[in-house]
Amino acid sequence: MFFNTRTERIFIWVFFPLALLLPLFLAENTFFVSKLTSVMIFALFVMSLDYLVGRCGLITLGHAMFYGLGGYLFWMIAPEYEAVNFWVYTFYICMIAAAVALVIGFLVLRTSGIYMIMITLAFAQMAFYFFSDSIDFGGTDGLFIYVKPETSIFGLSFFDLDNPTHFYYLCLLSLFNTLIFFRLLIRSRFGRVVDAIHENPGRTTALGYNIFLFRLMSYVIASALGAYAGYLFTLQYGFVNPSMLAWTTSGSALVMSILGGMGSIYGAILGTFVYEGLHFSLEHLTEHWMLFMGILIITMVMVFKNGIAGYLEKLLEKRA
Amino acid sequence: MTKLLEVKGLHTFYGESHILHGVSFDLEPGQAVSLMGRNGMGKTTTLKSLLGLVPPRSGQVYFQGEEISDLPTWQRMRRDIAYVPEGRGMFHNLSVREHLEMAARPNRHGEQNWTCERVLDTFPRLQERLGNLGTQLSGGEQQMLAIGRALVTNPSLLILDEATEGLAPLIRKEIWDVIRTIKESGISTLIVDKNIQVLKELCDTHIVLVKGQVVFRANSSELMHNLEEVESYLGI
Amino acid sequence: NTQAPIKVGIMLPFSGVYGALGDATRNGMKMALQEKASELHGRKIEYIEIDTEARPERAPEISSSLLNNSKADFIVGPVHSGVAMGMMKVLRGKDTVMIVPNAGAGPVTGPLCAPNVFRTSFSSWQPSYPMGKVALDKGYKKVVTMSWNYGMGKESLDAFEESFTAGGGEILKKILVPFPKTEFQAYLSEIASIEPDAVFVFFAGGGAVKFIKDYDALGLSGKIPLLGSGFLTEGTLEAQGKAAEGVMTTLHYADSLDNEINNRFRASYKEQFGKASDIYAVQGYDTGLMIASAINRLGGDIEDQQALIKALEETRVNSPRGEFTFSAAHNPVQNIYLRTVENGENKVIEVAAPALADPARGCKL
């Protein structure tokens, strides 16, 4: 079975077709298309975090560092006014982020548990202050990016990134691919070891696995995808700001991933959409949206034992 | 005379799986009772159910004539029950001395026969490791500490799960001696252990569990008569 | 459609560190539009308010929500310069009018200036620039400057330095405190050991309260004169208490400006919201006045964006801070006042720079 549970299959059969058709109905409301796009981008980011936290047991509060890095990297390596190729830069950015993750992972993965949370936070904060203190990177005001890459492969172009609907589909596709990728990864033999390490690292070492290597690998993969999400975010509005790297961004992503159901991967989409959906509707309803948001979050933790995904599974799974 | 402990019709489930099918037995004051059975037959579950650690779906527990089925675990223990769990339940952040000091208290009648010092005298090995953290002890040392920690609460009923697991022969003998002393001082014990040779001599009553049901319950002499039957239950 | 209400989108922080600024701005603006309701040619105003939480990375999305979803005619915001930049990215050149009621970020009316973007507050250069001359006039030759290490702070210090060093003054040290740190003791001890003639700072809100308290508690207040950009004592005086007495600041407004509009404004604000008004309320009020006046001028029909922009450009705002007009870059041309704190109020001493316009470097309008 490719998707673990019935719930996941149902979710995927509902969510993706719906998402595929939605722009047709929203054609005249460009805002909703772009809002959904940004939620999907963030869902992709949350998903990469969910893999790290939920599957690998590597809790980080510094994941936003890569989200921001994805944006700033694009600004750094792309020429200011020339046309660049989207795929090429996707590759560059993911590779550079992976290299950074390799170095940082090498350091932070020596610690574990709360200590790892804090040391990832430390690195993220350093990166945050690096960008927000430096005039060259626009400081706290951030930077504008004027290039929009073109998307041709071998001279064939399917997308126009300036067109919000096209961009929407690009993000949807990215999200879908990421989900499939993580599913493959989890189902693979690599995934088996990752699961084993998550459950009992000591035992896994005793069986002869170099757990550091597997963790590092996972960290690098998740970070590269996190950077890809940041890159998409930057492309959407052509704007980077150090607040992308702030710990609060990592924190929100963590919240969404826990809310969705840790480690379920597709729960990241659920968590992000529910959180962002609530946030959006509440903040349009009342200035004191925080009160209701807080109460709702508290209620959801109390009711859902394993996040939304866990709750749905309880409802939908046939009793064995 | 009221029974010390009375367990009536315990039915316990883990999720959907029905583990205990109406376990009942009782225990007179001053008695030592053995609870035997093969792996996975529900011995630990029985103990946990009667202590309230795993709430049974139905059934009652009486202690000294009072029903305690609805009390939280700590209140049951306050009636002078002490428990040595399988796996020993060490605290990773407390030293050996602290394990004993935190648990030590006189019983409900204000008696304090077992003090930290007496435990340390009984298990000199612990004396040497006073500053170590609980989980840094060797397996056997942990077992001694777990028993010691139970004794300093000065119980009137001592419940031991896998009493001598992981102990060296000499220490094992020591433990049986301690239990014998305890028994002589009027404390009742409920023992889960593999060692039928010792148990049949030490305990007054024997209970055998098979698949969550009591299949055999008798005193020592009856046990002797039915040794073969019992041994077949135990897979010996 | 001239019967439908005019939609005003509000992007301000209503929570967190900047919450008070957002509140005051909104209150001021609504008050103005309320007062001018009769001049709107029957058009109602509908507000769409969104809390920006002062998070720049959310700014593009919220702006686009107000622009494309709510179809707001005016978008008013923000407080925070980073958010302003995010808004600019989406709103520049679009067919709605963006009015900045606070954020001082230079680029907004500098290199990024655009026909549909207005600012009713100040550029960060404006309030600080005149202080250089004031300091020199007082005979201060050697000054230490200090602010948070972020856009607005740095731009303020630069503006001060520009006029101060041009007149022969010397900056002994420029201290940039990481934002939003409020542990000032180490820096103040250092200043005490340097013993400059005066200290010039930019701080605002809670940080300003803490700074003034520390400055006083460590015994510096009587000994080294404290100068500042006016935000140091705006909306914070009550919390600062006695510690703020005597602090000298420059700003485009002062509580004690004795003109009819200011007096009426202050009284009515106090009455409506139960607390004293401050510069943020004034800026919000002026934003409201500006919108009202443009609607009035156009007879309630604001469909034609060209006409609307023209009407806005020509507005002379009769503000509590005194009348002001707009520069070509859409930034106010306004008086900057020298004030000092007396009995918990910002008292005007003099006009430090009349009708000062931002140099608008890099703006091509």
Add this chain to the structure above:
Amino acid sequence: MNTQVSLDVQVMLETQGLCKYWGGLKALDDISLQFHDKQLHGIVGPNGAGKSTLLNLLCGHYKPTHGRILHKDEPIEAIKPWAFARRGIGRSFQKTNIYPDATCLENCCVAVQRRMGGSFNFLRSRYSQKVLDEIATDALEKVGLGGRRNEVAAHISYGEQRQLEIAMVLATAPEVLLLDEPMAGMGHEESQLIIELLKKLRREYCIVLVEHDMDAVFELSDQLTVMVDGQHLTTGTVDQVRDDPRVKEAYLGQGDEVF
């Protein structure tokens, strides 16, 4: 009944002056031992004698304070913990150490896969290769858990978890088996099963067995080492050791008191 052992078989593992100190405590003091291929080497001693510590050193879980460990004459005390297992040194733990949320089969599969490789294959399904399952099932059957292969490990009883513990080591197909009290907590029948199993295995592997169940140790050991308080007391055949008065005093107690 112990077959006399010829000592010319290969030395698989050797310790030279091995020490492990915990602060002031000498948990292990100057231990020099040889473990031979195709033999079962029993280690007994009172609680806290340092038996588990010795195993922990032999499998790389701890680093020695002093001394050397040789595997086939190569020093290995400095290599990484995981590399020990890769050299074919497998161990079971005294305190049950399994993957509680996975099924018994999956527990063993993790072990088998380390040997079979492919752990850095990101795309191929872990379920696609039946060989792996078969080896794992085989290991489970050896310890008598064949019928429980699809149970979640947390839901089997303590004794069964002990069996699983051994199955996992077997599944890695090691050359050296370090077993720390494998029979503790097991029922009679299961113990018997393990004893039978070890009887078979001891002619295939180099096995180091720490155990307090004297019947089992006496029955199984080719060589027997007694340790006391971190010191090496004696090594010899079962009969030699059993009659040693020092051993009786320190460990066994006098004859009839052995339970």
Add this chain to the structure above:
Amino acid sequence: MTTSLFLVQLINGLQYGLLLFLIASGLTLVFGVMGILNLAHGSMYMVGAYLVWYFFEHTGSFGLSALISAVIALLVGVFMERTLIRQLYRRNHLDQVLLTIGMIFVFNALQSILWGNDPLGVAVPPSLSGAIPMTDVLEYPIYRIFVALLCVLIAGVMYFMINKTRLGMLIRAGESNREMVECLGIDIRKLYTIVFAIGVMLAAVAGVAAAPMSSIVPGMGEHILITCFVVVVIGGMGSIKGAFVAALLVGLVDTFASVMVPQLSSMMIYILMAFILLIKPQGLFSS
């Protein structure tokens, strides 16, 4: 740097460190010792400051206001534990993250609704006002010295309570294995309620103590929260001594970095933390 300036900065650093310890003390207890991840700790710091301001406005007595605030915080703590935190002990630690972030939202909203967003200030109580001259320009306010002493006192009491008393042992044991503690006849639920509430109260007390020397503003708790976690983690989970040393270390490093390497000062405590954790992955004083 002259010697006198160095000494002054040393005092500044120590004083800041002590204040940090005071703010982090509740977190040390709740998070370090009991193992409950309470992100709403900072919010209680904020609530403490607002409460003391509110009662000071109404009673005019700082001491009385402080007392009322502490009691209210204690009750809030009991309420939080009883109704919410308690349900989550058996669940994943991360659920506590979610729960307490929800609480942060609620506290922030309540603060905004009840007290508005304006920055507020409380005057230093007259009995503790005044200052001691240090250099010809600088003087040191007595109130700050008082707070520093209070921090030392709290540190001492906490150290003694956690490490030397039976109560402390029980709390630590509870973190390790709740079920076993209950099996020893101890009402671990009640114990945890009380200790959690004390932790919450300590956070509020820190807010109370800080109120007269800082500004009371929305979001003041979130900013300090991270620093508190830095302190607890550098010190090593569960170690009061560690937290104390770490707080002083952070205070000193921050102070000296501010004046000596201003370019790096924003990052300095994170550099410090990364450095320490790379050398000692379990913090300075972990067991």
